[in-house]
Amino acid sequence: MDIIKNYGKLIKKNISNPSKALNLVKLGLSIENIRVNKFKDKSLPKSFQYLNKICLKFVLDPLKNPQKSCWTNLFSPCELFHSFNINPLSIEAMSSFFSGLMCEDAFINYAEKLGINDTLCSYHKAFIGAVQSKILPLPKLAITTTSICDANTNTFKYICNNTNVPYYIIDVPYEHNKESEAYVSSQLKEVIVFMEDIFQKKFDLNNLKQIIKKENETNKYRKEYMKYLGINFFPTTLTLEMYMLFTSHIFMGKEETYIFYKMLSDEIKHYPYREGKGIFWVHLIPFYHPILKEYFNSNKDYQLLGCDLNYDYMDHMDYNNPLEAISKKIILNHGNGPYERKIASILNISNILNADAVINFCHWGCRQSSGGSMLLKERLKNENIPYLSIDGDGIDRRNSHVGQMKTRLEAFLEIVNNKY
Numbered sequence: 001m002d003i004i005k006n007y008g009k010l011i012k013k014n015i016s017n018p019s020k021a022l023n024l025v026k027l028g029l030s031i032e033n034i035r036v037n038k039f040k041d042k043s044l045p046k047s048f049q050y051l052n053k054i055c056l057k058f059v060l061d062p063l064k065n066p067q068k069s070c071w072t073n074l075f076s077p078c079e080l081f082h083s084f085n086i087n088p089l090s091i092e093a094m095s096s097f098f099s100g101l102m103c104e105d106a107f108i109n110y111a112e113k114l115g116i117n118d119t120l121c122s123y124h125k126a127f128i129g130a131v132q133s134k135i136l137p138l139p140k141l142a143i144t145t146t147s148i149c150d151a152n153t154n155t156f157k158y159i160c161n162n163t164n165v166p167y168y169i170i171d172v173p174y175e176h177n178k179e180s181e182a183y184v185s186s187q188l189k190e191v192i193v194f195m196e197d198i199f200q201k202k203f204d205l206n207n208l209k210q211i212i213k214k215e216n217e218t219n220k221y222r223k224e225y226m227k228y229l230g231i232n233f234f235p236t237t238l239t240l241e242m243y244m245l246f247t248s249h250i251f252m253g254k255e256e257t258y259i260f261y262k263m264l265s266d267e268i269k270h271y272p273y274r275e276g277k278g279i280f281w282v283h284l285i286p287f288y289h290p291i292l293k294e295y296f297n298s299n300k301d302y303q304l305l306g307c308d309l310n311y312d313y314m315d316h317m318d319y320n321n322p323l324e325a326i327s328k329k330i331i332l333n334h335g336n337g338p339y340e341r342k343i344a345s346i347l348n349i350s351n352i353l354n355a356d357a358v359i360n361f362c363h364w365g366c367r368q369s370s371g372g373s374m375l376l377k378e379r380l381k382n383e384n385i386p387y388l389s390i391d392g393d394g395i396d397r398r399n400s401h402v403g404q405m406k407t408r409l410e411a412f413l414e415i416v417n418n419k420y
């Protein structure tokens with residue numbers, strides 16, 4: 001931990017020397033990449049060792065090769081990026097890695113000093129700080145959506161206008177019907193033309209169909225994994241659950257993602273029955289938090305069942321009509337539209353995973369994670385599922401309250417233990 005802290009200090013010290021700071025970020029990630037390749041953590045299932053490896057590659061590729069990359073966020077049409085063979089860098093992933101390198105505070109401070117409101121989500125502030133301090137290399141373009149994250153549109157406009165990176169924001173309606181699907185599809189067609197123009201490359205419809213076919217095959221394994229996660233104990237960590245956002249979102253449709261879920265679903269079958277409590281998490285997980293790590297990292301008493309974001313859309317996609325299928329996926333993501341859609345999905349997932357309790361994380365500055373928490377509480381109460389809502393910050397360590405978290409979590413787990 002001290003090594004990482006000191007390394008983070010070194011990055012922070014060089015924030016006014018962007019090329020050096022970027023090299024330090026890349027070097028830090030590369031060293032970690034070598035470490036997870038050469039010195040595998042044998043206490044982890046093999047599938048998670050593989051996940052460690054591919055996620056480091058996923059974040060390093062766009063940093064090393066910005067001319068083949070784009071800025072994006074979790075809910076963008078990743079299938080289009082893969083059909084052009086470009087490497088997406090998401091706000092959420094990059095900011096999480098800054099936090100992993102213990103330098104997120106410097107980028108957040110940088111953004112705030114520029115006048116960015118301190119109530120903005122820290123994932124966005126850290127990314128803005130890294131762009132504006134010129135540490136992040138500029139990609140060829142940026143693509144995002146208006147869905148779920150209310151900070152997205154303004155952040156993308158701000159960073160792209162300041163850096164002259166061309167961007168496209170896909171407007172996503174709340175309701176799913178023929179008209180809304182056609183509306184999003186028409187924008188996807190514009191995105192394709194936009195990308196063809198920027199990358200000087202012809203779009204290949206068949207390639208896109210293959211990517212969606214792969215996504216469908218991957219989802220079969222994801223569902224299989226969920227089925228067994230409802231029964232068996234499977235050691236995981238907060239960080240690995242956050243790493244899974246790579247595979248469940250912007251790297252969905254890639255061969256590596258397919259391999260990972262196949263390994264995962266094969267492996268979990270051989271683990272013993274779960275005897276401890278299953279805790280389902282809603283929203284992002286503050287992976288660095290010492291108390292949460294203590295309770296949920298590979299703990300047989302409290303199996304972390306992942307977070308809702310990792311299961312927010314898994315329907316079969318019609319690969320013969322790929323743009324319509326992608327549109328449907330974006331609109332029907334459980335975080336888009338009325339909060340009741342998300343609640344119904346959380347109940348369904350909790351049921352599949354045999355969850356004993358639900359924890360909702362209200363991330364500082366994120367309206368969508370805190371806005372519906374009372375509705376979720378009421379609904380889970382009706383279902384007799386213990387529920388805890390906790391406030392904090394997914395990446396900014398300065399906003400984590402260790403003592404308060406410990407008291408509330410322990411009191412809650414006591415209720416869960418006494419209930420069954």
Ligand code: SF4
Pocket residue numbers: 092121122123124148149150151152284363365366367368369
């Ligand atoms: S935590 Fe909320 S505001 Fe921040 S990136 Fe995620 S959805 Fe957007």
